[in-house]
Amino acid sequence: MSHLSHGIDTHTAGGLRPKAGRKPLFRGALLAILVYLVMYVLYGLAEPDAFSAYSIANLFNNAAPLALAAAGQTLVILSRGFDLSLAGVISIANVLTAIAPFDGPLGALFSLALSMAAGAVVGAVNGYLVAYRGIQTIAATLGTMIISQGIALLLLPVPGGSVAPFVSDTLTDMLWNTVPVSALIVGFFALLWLGLKNTDTGIAFYAVGADDNAAALSGIPVKWTRCKAFILAGCFYGAAGFMLSAQTATGDPNAGLPFLLLSFAAVALGGTSLSGGHGGAFGSMVGAAVLLLMQKMLFALGVASFYIGFFQGVLLILAIVCGRVINRPRAGGTAR
Amino acid sequence: MNTSTPVNPSASPRRDQRTGSRINGEYIAPLMLLLLTVLMIFASRLISPALGSWSQMLMIVTLSTFLLLVSFGQGLVILSGGMDLSVASLFMFGGVMSAGAIGADGGNVAYMLPLILLGAAAIGAFSGIGIALLGIPPFIMTMGTGIIVASLALGASGGSTLGASPPLLSALVKGSIAGMPCILVFFILFCLLGIFIQKSTVFGRNLYAIGGSLGAARVSGLPVTSVTIAAYALSGLSAAAGGALLTGYSDGATLRMGDPYLLPSIAAVVVGGSSILGGKGTFVGTIVGCLFLVTLDSVIAATGLSQGWRQIVSGVVITLALLFQSGSDNALAVWLENCAKLFKK
Numbered sequence: 001m002s003h004l005s006h007g008i009d010t011h012t013a014g015g016l017r018p019k020a021g022r023k024p025l026f027r028g029a030l031l032a033i034l035v036y037l038v039m040y041v042l043y044g045l046a047e048p049d050a051f052s053a054y055s056i057a058n059l060f061n062n063a064a065p066l067a068l069a070a071a072g073q074t075l076v077i078l079s080r081g082f083d084l085s086l087a088g089v090i091s092i093a094n095v096l097t098a099i100a101p102f103d104g105p106l107g108a109l110f111s112l113a114l115s116m117a118a119g120a121v122v123g124a125v126n127g128y129l130v131a132y133r134g135i136q137t138i139a140a141t142l143g144t145m146i147i148s149q150g151i152a153l154l155l156l157p158v159p160g161g162s163v164a165p166f167v168s169d170t171l172t173d174m175l176w177n178t179v180p181v182s183a184l185i186v187g188f189f190a191l192l193w194l195g196l197k198n199t200d201t202g203i204a205f206y207a208v209g210a211d212d213n214a215a216a217l218s219g220i221p222v223k224w225t226r227c228k229a230f231i232l233a234g235c236f237y238g239a240a241g242f243m244l245s246a247q248t249a250t251g252d253p254n255a256g257l258p259f260l261l262l263s264f265a266a267v268a269l270g271g272t273s274l275s276g277g278h279g280g281a282f283g284s285m286v287g288a289a290v291l292l293l294m295q296k297m298l299f300a301l302g303v304a305s306f307y308i309g310f311f312q313g314v315l316l317i318l319a320i321v322c323g324r325v326i327n328r329p330r331a332g333g334t335a336r
Numbered sequence: 337m338n339t340s341t342p343v344n345p346s347a348s349p350r351r352d353q354r355t356g357s358r359i360n361g362e363y364i365a366p367l368m369l370l371l372l373t374v375l376m377i378f379a380s381r382l383i384s385p386a387l388g389s390w391s392q393m394l395m396i397v398t399l400s401t402f403l404l405l406v407s408f409g410q411g412l413v414i415l416s417g418g419m420d421l422s423v424a425s426l427f428m429f430g431g432v433m434s435a436g437a438i439g440a441d442g443g444n445v446a447y448m449l450p451l452i453l454l455g456a457a458a459i460g461a462f463s464g465i466g467i468a469l470l471g472i473p474p475f476i477m478t479m480g481t482g483i484i485v486a487s488l489a490l491g492a493s494g495g496s497t498l499g500a501s502p503p504l505l506s507a508l509v510k511g512s513i514a515g516m517p518c519i520l521v522f523f524i525l526f527c528l529l530g531i532f533i534q535k536s537t538v539f540g541r542n543l544y545a546i547g548g549s550l551g552a553a554r555v556s557g558l559p560v561t562s563v564t565i566a567a568y569a570l571s572g573l574s575a576a577a578g579g580a581l582l583t584g585y586s587d588g589a590t591l592r593m594g595d596p597y598l599l600p601s602i603a604a605v606v607v608g609g610s611s612i613l614g615g616k617g618t619f620v621g622t623i624v625g626c627l628f629l630v631t632l633d634s635v636i637a638a639t640g641l642s643q644g645w646r647q648i649v650s651g652v653v654i655t656l657a658l659l660f661q662s663g664s665d666n667a668l669a670v671w672l673e674n675c676a677k678l679f680k681k
Contacts, residue, residue, distance in 0.1 A: 082612075084599070135658045139606040142599060143655035150647025157644065253644075261421065261479055268476045306494070309487025313480040320472050 029283035031323050032270050036290050039297050046300040057180035059293060061172045064182040065090070065244035066288040068189055069259050070266035071281035072119075072236025077267055079229040080209040080276030081137030085126055086237050086263055088148025089119045090256030093241020095152045098161030098251025108167045111245075115238035122148050123234025127227030152253040161251035167242075168249035182243065186285065189239060193281040196232075205229055209276030266291055269319055290319070365609030365661040366621040372657055373628045380635040392634070394517055398509065398585065400630045401523045404623060405578030406601040408530045409460075409571025411622045414605050415534070416567050417547040417614025418474035422463055422482035423575040423601055426456050427594030429485055430576025432493065435589035438502040445504045452580065453573050459485060460572020464565030478568075490591060505584025527623050533570075534619040543567060547614025575601075600629050607657060628657065 044050040069086055076083040093115035102110050122144055129140035171181050196202045204225040207215040216222045237256075244255060264274070269287030272279025294315055298308045377393075406423050413420040433452045438445050459481060466477040511518045534540040542563045546553045553560050578597070583589045602612075608625030610617025632653055636646045 129655065129659070133659060136606055136612050138602065138612045139658050140655070142603055142606075143651045143658065146651030146654065147648050148651075150644045150649075150651060153644030153647060154642070155644075157642065264475050265479060268473055274473045274475050304491070306491035307487055309483045309490070313482075313484035313487065316476060316483070317466060317472060317480040320476050321466075321470055 029271060029280065029286055032283055032286040032290055035269070035319050035322075036286060036293060039290065039293050043293065043297040043300050046297070046302070050300075057172075057182070059289070059296070060180040060183040060186070061247050062296075063289040063292045064186050065240045065247060066259060066262055066266060066292060067186050067285040068236050068240035068243060070263045070270070070284040070288040071189060071193060072233035072240065073263040074267050074270070074272050074279065074281040074284040075205060075229045075233040075236070076137070077272055077274060078205045078209045078276060078279060079226055080212070081130065081226070081229070082141065082264075083126065083230065083233055084138060084141040084260060085122050085144040085148060085234070086240075087256035087260040088145040088152065089122050089234055089237035090241040090244060090259055091152035091253055092118050092122075092148050092155070092256075093238045094245045094248075094255040095156040095161070095251045095253055097167065097242055097245035098163050099156055101162065101164035101167070103164040103166050105166065105170075107164055108171065111164070111167060112239060112242045115242040116235040117238070119234030119236070119238030119241075120231050121234070122237075123231040124227070126234070127230035130230065131223040131226035149254070149256075152256075156251050156253050159250065159252040159254075163245045163249045163251070167246045171243070171246040182246070185239075185243065189236065190282055190285055197280065201225070201228060206277055209278075211277075262288075262291060265316060269316070271323065291316075362609060362616070362618055363620065366618065366624040368661050369607065369609075369621075369624045369628050369657060372660065373624065373631050376628075376631055376635055376653075380638065383635065384638050394520065396627065396630050396634060397523050398519045399634070400626045401509075401519055401526070402578045402582045402585070403597060403600055403604060403630060404523070404526065404530075404626045405574045405581065406597045407604040407622050407626055408526075408619065409567075409574040410601040411605045411608075411610060411617065411619060412534065412540075412543060412567045413474070413571045414602070414610055414612060415540075415543045415547045415614055415617055416564055417550065418467060418478075418564070418567075419602065419612075420460075420463070420478045420568065420571045420575075421475060421598065422459070422478040422485065423571065424594035424598040425482040425485040425489075426459060426572045426575040427579035427582075427597050428489060428589070428591060429456055429459070430579030431583040431589035431593050432489055432579075432591065433576075434502055434505060434580040434583045435500055436493070445502050449502070449504070449580065453576055456576030457569040457573040460575075461565050461569040463572070464568030467568065468561040468564035486591070493591065501583045501587045501589075505580055506587070507584075509581055509585040527619075530619045530623075539563060539566060544615055547611075547616070549615070603654070604629055607654065609661065629654075 040050070047055075049055055069090060073083055073086055096114055096118060097111050100111075100114075102108065125144050126137075126141050129135045129143070130137050133140075171185070204215065204220045207218070207220055208222050208225050208229075212222050215225075240259070241256065245251065248255070266287035267279070267284045268274060269290055270279065270283025270285070271287075272284060294312055295308065298311050299305070303311055406427060410420050410423055430452060433455070434449070437452065438448045463474075463478045463481045466472045466481075467474050508518050508522060513521065534543075542553070542558050545556075545558055546560055546563060550560065575594075575597075579589070579594060582593060586593075604625035605617065605622050606612055606625075607628060608617070608621030608623070610621060632650060636650050639646070639649075641649065
């Protein structure tokens with residue numbers, strides 16, 4: 001995009017103006033939280049058990065992998081890109097945790113580190129291809145996704161293996177019978193993001209996504225920033241794959257594929273602009289929780305399993321429309 | 337010939353599509369990809385002598401046709417700066433409806449087939465309306481539409497697989513007229529039609545303008561809303577047509593038949609040199625992209641490697657192909673440009 005046209009785009013979409021007054025970065029997450037609460041009440045009405053500590057822990061366990069994956073995807077989307085390699089990295093992390101189980105807290109930590117390292121390596125390749133070789137993000141990450149999917153298949157050709165008992169039991173359990181462990185882990189990554197957001201690196205992500213020319217002119221190392229976004233995102237996907245292993249307790253070389261499109265939906269629900277520059281990973285995490293609660297709620301409300309997808313699609317579109325209506329009463333709508 | 341070509345065309349971020357340029361930067365990527373595809377076909381003879389034969393080539397063209405139909409619509413939508421994630425569902429819609437509502441006797445094909453395609457166009461237009469009028473991000477709108485269509489098909493069919501393909505569709509894919517395979521004729525006709533629509537119609541040019549800069553397109557009074565809706569409607573229609581053809585080829589339809597076409601349809605467009613951000617790209621590139629991906633698939637399938645290695649090789653080749661075409665400092669790109677310049681004299 002040329003500088004001029006980009007200026008017109010953001011202007012007509014009202015992207016820059018309301019920032020000063022109404023804190024758009026927070027609004028997206030706020031809306032997702034609101035949607036979540038409404039769904040939770042509906043879920044609670046249909047399923048009286050819903051407010052028990054056990055089912056709250058269950059919800060967190062369910063949402064943790066997608067929440068971490070969506071948080072990673074957000075980093076790439078903020079710097080204006082798409083990352084398809086997410087699916088491959090989650091598969092690799094899941095397979096690694098299943099074929100090489102390390103028990104005990106230290107073993108779990110090692111598995112987590114291993115998963116995140118695998119993600120970082122894939123992310124570094126993405127970053128190199130995108131930032132230093134000028135390949136379009138979706139094309140580069142498609143290549144690495146296919147390759148990492150293949151590596152996962154080499155490591156474990158058919159679903160199987162078993163995750164270390166500590167990982168599958170303790171990480172899905174509750175601390176003192178009240179606090180879900182998975183919530184703590186997701187919370188840790190959310191804090192990590194909130195810390196990162198205000199560092200130079202975090203600000204650089206936003207700047208590069210909003211306008212990479214302006215970012216370059218103001219002294220931000222654009223290429224390295226892009227690269228960093230991919231590497232960090234890879235770490236998040238690795239953590240997501242690790243949490244998925246804890247939840248399923250087994251390995252599946254195709255485990256990551258269902259996360260691919262859902263991660264984009266979670267990011268959009270969380271109020272992050274898919275064309276970069278606006279939003280945040282915290283919103284995406286809530287968006288992920290919304291998506292998974294939506295499934296549970298529809299099931300609890302008695303929607304036939306065949307048609308759950310129908311309502312899911314409708315709700316997804318409605319949630320975004322509501323967001324638009326609330327956020328921009330005056331906008332005429334844009335095609336992006 | 338066109339003299340307005342800059343010193344190094346592939347270095348400029350965005351070229352004007354309306355000047356009717358010849359072999360300039362935007363055809364370098366497809367040319368190199370074509371070269372790579374041909375090389376791959378020759379190399380495949382080393383793996384198996386059956387590869388690279390006439391019947392093998394016809395198979396590649398046949399399989400490319402399904403992908404090409406999906407990629408055509410996907411390409412139009414990407415050109416406008418969007419993306420269509422509902423193509424897999426609409427592909428399935430076209431196939432399942434052809435098998436279910438027309439079936440093996442095919443008596444009602446004359447009015448059912450157009451109705452099915454119109455239905456698919458209407459579903460596509462539904463996505464387009466959400467995107468152009470309500471401002472929903474294309475990713476979400478088309479994903480939602482896709483989930484809805486897939487879920488309705490699942491509910492209506494109860495998850496069972498449908499058999500029986502209409503004779504007309506089977507004839508189109510498998511038959512031949514006067515010694516020429518029908519599918520080859522169809523492939524060529526469709527390529528020409530696609531190039532014409534994208535490059536030479538007002539609709540196509542408007543898409544370039546919208547994808548290049550939505551704000552500028554609005555300001556200059558282009559019918560942004562209707563063109564965007566039309567692009568998604570065409571995408572739905574062509575995806576469903578692809579599904580109908582595949583039903584003719586495979587003698588049946590399944591609920592998951594569209595899934596393997598979603599990412600390749602995007603890949604074909606992007607590998608063919610279009611910008612994922614919109615406003616830049618040619619249908620010729622997409623055609624070559626389809627041929628490349630299908631050839632790669634069929635060559636790798638013949639190697640007898642394990643599934644994991646196949647994927648790794650496939651991903652590496654796609655990435656190398658992208659590296660091969662990227663960057664204006666690419667030695668081959670410079671060489672091809674020089675060749676193009678020689679032709680101009």
